[in-house]
Amino acid sequence: MSVTPRASAASTPADVDFPRALFAELEAWSRESHPFEACGLLFGRRATGRIEVVAVRRYPNVAGERARDRFEIAPRDLMAADREACALGLGLVGTWHSHPDHPATPSAHDRAAAWPDGLLAIVSVSASGNAELLVFQDSGERALAACDRDSPAVR
Numbered sequence: 571m572s573v574t575p576r577a578s579a580a581s582t583p584a585d586v587d588f589p590r591a592l593f594a595e596l597e598a599w600s601r602e603s604h605p606f607e608a609c610g611l612l613f614g615r616r617a618t619g620r621i622e623v624v625a626v627r628r629y630p631n632v633a634g635e636r637a638r639d640r641f642e643i644a645p646r647d648l649m650a651a652d653r654e655a656c657a658l659g660l661g662l663v664g665t666w667h668s669h670p671d672h673p674a675t676p677s678a679h680d681r682a683a684a685w686p687d688g689l690l691a692i693v694s695v696s697a698s699g700n701a702e703l704l705v706f707q708d709s710g711e712r713a714l715a716a717c718d719r720d721s722p723a724v725r
């Protein structure tokens with residue numbers, strides 16, 4: 571990736587504010603892309619110990635023949651996203667992607683590719699219609715926020 575958010579000094583997990591309405595957007599995009607991974611970026615704000623996700627954007631997955639279990643955002647989309655977030659007074663606070671028919675837990679590849687201190691949001695979608703969102707920070711083990719249809723509250 572050619573655009574990475576500025577890493578903050580602290581690497582302790584942040585409180586994450588992820589509005590339910592944004593989960594609905596990610597869920598719809600993830601279903602549309604099934605059985606391929608959908609992907610995009612999280613726009614938001616950082617404060618001490620806190621990351622607020624304000625908007626989500628979807629970009630084409632350019633992982634080619636690996637698009638069923640990998641995602642890749644084109645450098646030109648990353649640069650356009652950086653400009654758009656900046657114009658909105660926001661920053662890029664992380665990435666999101668879907669796991670078609672797999673749990674919303676980060677793969678080894680996801681962890682290796684995670685942005686330093688950035689959020690890693692994963693939406694699990696199955697052909698049967700279930701969807702779940704888990705939000706991790708960096709390569710953290712513990713989900714900081716979660717959302718699904720049965721428990722609409724985030725955090």
Ligand SMILES: [Zn+2]
Binds near residue numbers: 639669
């Ligand atoms: Zn993944």
